Amino acid sequence: MTKTARLPVPLIAAVSGASLLLAACGSADDASAEASADTVEMPADSALAPVEEAPVADPSATATDAPDAVPEAAATAAGDAAAGVAADAISAAEEPAE
Numbered sequence: 001m002t003k004t005a006r007l008p009v010p011l012i013a014a015v016s017g018a019s020l021l022l023a024a025c026g027s028a029d030d031a032s033a034e035a036s037a038d039t040v041e042m043p044a045d046s047a048l049a050p051v052e053e054a055p056v057a058d059p060s061a062t063a064t065d066a067p068d069a070v071p072e073a074a075a076t077a078a079g080d081a082a083a084g085v086a087a088d089a090i091s092a093a094e095e096p097a098e
Helices: 009-023 037-047 072-094
Strands: none
Touching: none
16 A cells, blocks of 8 residues: 555645635726726827927928939939830840740
8 A cells, every 4th residue: 555645734724825815915996997998098098198398499300301302414314224224124024935
């Protein structure tokens, strides 16, 4: 006959009681408060709050958002080069594969 280890009843009761005490530590007055839509939307509401500060100019910003003007000759040459590349690609696509 093998000897089985038996835990004493007071030890089991103490461990069970401690686990129940740990489970009861949370204090939620309303269990549905965590799942309500208000808690999810609170960050969005705070982002939509009115701004109290006055706008400040950024000294590193440029006066316009338009890119620098490209000289006309360079733009024409770039367009002609792009058209040439496109024509080469079309002719290469029309050639039969070997």
